Amino acid sequence: MxxxxxxxxxxxxxxxxxxxxxxxxxxTDTLPEEKTRGMTIDLGFTQIKFEDNSRVGLIDxxxxxxxxxxxxxxxxxxxxxxxxxxxxxxxxxxxxxxxxIVKLFGVTRGMILLTKRDLVDEKRYEEVKKECQExxxxxxxxxxxxxxxxxxxxxxxxxxxxxxxRELKELxxxxxxxxxxxxxxxxxxxxxxxxxxxxTVKDGEVKVGDNLTIYPKRREVRVKSIxxxxxxxxxxxxxxxxAINLSGVESSELERGDIVARNLLVGDRVDCKLSLLESVxxxxxxxxxxxxxxxxxxxxxxxxxxxxxxxxxxxxxVQLQLENTIGGILEERGIVRxxxxxxxxxxxxxLFFPKSDFNRRDLQHIDFLNTLSKNSxxxxxxFKKDMSLDExxxxxxxxxxxxxxxxxxxxxxxxxxxxxxxxxxxxxxxIENYLIEFHQxxxxxxxxxxxxxxxxxxxxxxxxxxxxxxDLDKVKESIKVVDEYISLKDxxxxxxxxxxxxxxxxxxxxxxxxxxxNSYSYYFNQSKNKxxxxxxxxxxxxxxxxxxxxxxxxxxxxxxxxSIKLINEYFQKNIxxxxxxxxALLNNSRDSAILILRKLDxxxxxxxxxxxxxxxxx
Numbered sequence: 001m002x003x004x005x006x007x008x009x010x011x012x013x014x015x016x017x018x019x020x021x022x023x024x025x026x027x028t029d030t031l032p033e034e035k036t037r038g039m040t041i042d043l044g045f046t047q048i049k050f051e052d053n054s055r056v057g058l059i060d061x062x063x064x065x066x067x068x069x070x071x072x073x074x075x076x077x078x079x080x081x082x083x084x085x086x087x088x089x090x091x092x093x094x095x096x097x098x099x100x101i102v103k104l105f106g107v108t109r110g111m112i113l114l115t116k117r118d119l120v121d122e123k124r125y126e127e128v129k130k131e132c133q134e135x136x137x138x139x140x141x142x143x144x145x146x147x148x149x150x151x152x153x154x155x156x157x158x159x160x161x162x163x164x165x166r167e168l169k170e171l172x173x174x175x176x177x178x179x180x181x182x183x184x185x186x187x188x189x190x191x192x193x194x195x196x197x198x199x200t201v202k203d204g205e206v207k208v209g210d211n212l213t214i215y216p217k218r219r220e221v222r223v224k225s226i227x228x229x230x231x232x233x234x235x236x237x238x239x240x241x242x243a244i245n246l247s248g249v250e251s252s253e254l255e256r257g258d259i260v261a262r263n264l265l266v267g268d269r270v271d272c273k274l275s276l277l278e279s280v281x282x283x284x285x286x287x288x289x290x291x292x293x294x295x296x297x298x299x300x301x302x303x304x305x306x307x308x309x310x311x312x313x314x315x316x317x318v319q320l321q322l323e324n325t326i327g328g329i330l331e332e333r334g335i336v337r338x339x340x341x342x343x344x345x346x347x348x349x350x351l352f353f354p355k356s357d358f359n360r361r362d363l364q365h366i367d368f369l370n371t372l373s374k375n376s377x378x379x380x381x382x383f384k385k386d387m388s389l390d391e392x393x394x395x396x397x398x399x400x401x402x403x404x405x406x407x408x409x410x411x412x413x414x415x416x417x418x419x420x421x422x423x424x425x426x427x428x429x430x431i432e433n434y435l436i437e438f439h440q441x442x443x444x445x446x447x448x449x450x451x452x453x454x455x456x457x458x459x460x461x462x463x464x465x466x467x468x469x470x471d472l473d474k475v476k477e478s479i480k481v482v483d484e485y486i487s488l489k490d491x492x493x494x495x496x497x498x499x500x501x502x503x504x505x506x507x508x509x510x511x512x513x514x515x516x517x518n519s520y521s522y523y524f525n526q527s528k529n530k531x532x533x534x535x536x537x538x539x540x541x542x543x544x545x546x547x548x549x550x551x552x553x554x555x556x557x558x559x560x561x562x563s564i565k566l567i568n569e570y571f572q573k574n575i576x577x578x579x580x581x582x583x584a585l586l587n588n589s590r591d592s593a594i595l596i597l598r599k600l601d602x603x604x605x606x607x608x609x610x611x612x613x614x615x616x617x618x
Contacts, residue, residue: 257296
């Protein structure tokens with residue numbers, strides 16, 4: 001179970017910070033400007049300590065409309081909401097906006113606190129209470145407790161604290177074993193310590209000595225020390241306020257909105273599920289917006305898949321094209337606000353960081369996003385994309401247990417790249433269809449080389465990954481690999497009568513010449529069927545009947561072996577071999593002798609020293 005975060009939200013001057021002070025004994029107006037103005041403009045963090053020594057984190061979020069982006073930063077980690085409404089004012093614009101934001105962040109439990117009870121009579125109190133009951137009907141606050149407090153009655157705050165304790169005991173907050181991740185809300189430097197960043201641990205656990213990365217800057221850092229609410233810690237888990245002293249970076253290099261994490265995907269384009277508030281008439285395609293996610297605000301545009309607009313109360317898959325890079329994980333929530341005038345218009349749930357350009361009519365990708373946004377096996381869906389194991393782990397924020405997926409045949413592991421079984425079936429069909437056509441056109445070739453097939457159909461795979469793919473049992477059921485050649489499993493070279501005749505014709509050309517080497521063109525020009533000559537000659541080279549010497553010169557393999565034997569026998573009685581000696585041995589021309597000697601040099605049988613050959617001894 002991770003630590004619970006309680007969020008205190010509501011309109012400016014409705015007494016949130018006063019409530020926090022009575023519940024915790026701490027004044028969360030921490031900045032000088034806050035003290036002067038009497039309002040919280042940044043996030044105030046503290047703890048509520050209960051009688052059994054249990055603790056929960058408490059965030060006092062700003063109430064002024066100018067600081068809603070700060071409110072969003074606090075709401076993104078809240079598990080339980082205390083919504084403050086002053087009895088004299090009732091529900092106000094920021095009350096509504098705070099509630100909408102918290103709801104968009106997925107909060108499902110909370111209470112309503114009616115403050116300043118001492119300033120109104122019973123009639124007004126009942127009016128405000130009824131107003132709250134009616135306004136929040138149908139929401140997660142419909143059956144929430146409604147309590148009254150007064151700064152003149154300390155007992156009223158004790159009742160709130162007691163009820164909060166009971167409420168939180170019933171609240172189940174599961175802590176998946178996710179990677180450590182914390183949105184940075186403050187950065188500063190202390191003499192003798194260096195760079196310090198603060199935030200609320202969003203996921204996972206951080207330990208002294210951990211090596212982490214600052215995103216999206218991708219700066220590698222090391223954890224020197226950890227504090228929480230003034231206490232030194234060796235480690236700290238999700239839900240806790242955290243101050244981390246980092247080495248490897250200067251405070252001037254970091255800023256609010258950065259993320260310190262173990263592993264994270266980043267990008268300036270992100271596919272999301274967007275939920276538009278009912279109060280918003282319409283959101284148009286390409287509309288400029290502000291995205292509040294984590295502790296950062298980014299400006300961008302909304303690209304809507306399939307549609308030209310989204311109506312109030314609707315949900316749709318969209319792509320946010322942002323002016324700056326953000327980081328995040330699957331299901332992470334953010335708030336979308338109008339660029340101008342700045343008002344909250346909806347919320348997003350992060351789904352995917354696309355690698356390809358936006359295509360609003362890509363039905364396959366739209367179907368993928370819709371499936372990903374539902375409560376299905378999201379990991380299995382991600383296997384369908386061209387993603388490495390590390391990228392999928394970064395997107396879901398935790399290590400993936402692959403054994404069950406592999407044993408059930410749902411995925412195959414190609415080094416660090418994952419291929420889903422349906423994708424493998426599609427790839428296999430591509431290979432088979434290509435080879436069928438290849439064999440029809442090239443019936444005398446062993447197959448296509450690995451390098452060519454990979455460049456044609458599998459550019460996204462490294463040579464190592466491609467070799468692993470070819471070695472899969474499923475692939476070997478229909479495809480065989482011999483040396484560097486790939487062919488259908490049942491493919492065999494079968495010569496037609498014409499091809500057999502041409503093979504004999506070519507043999508006769510070379511046999512007649514023996515050690516006298518002529519060019520390919522010499523034989524080619526003698527043939528009446530030049531297309532067939534070219535085809536069968538290539539086959540005879542590939543099958544090893546003919547050996548390449550250099551340029552366009554070839555020799556029968558048998559004659560090359562015989563020449564090697566004769567020359568080896570010569571060296572048993574002699575130390576050196578000259579061209580004239582070779583001519584005498586092979587009974588051929590000077591040019592032919594030189595070509596054969598050069599081949600032996602290439603084969604590391606002989607070595608040319610000033611025009612004279614010596615035998616290379618193994």
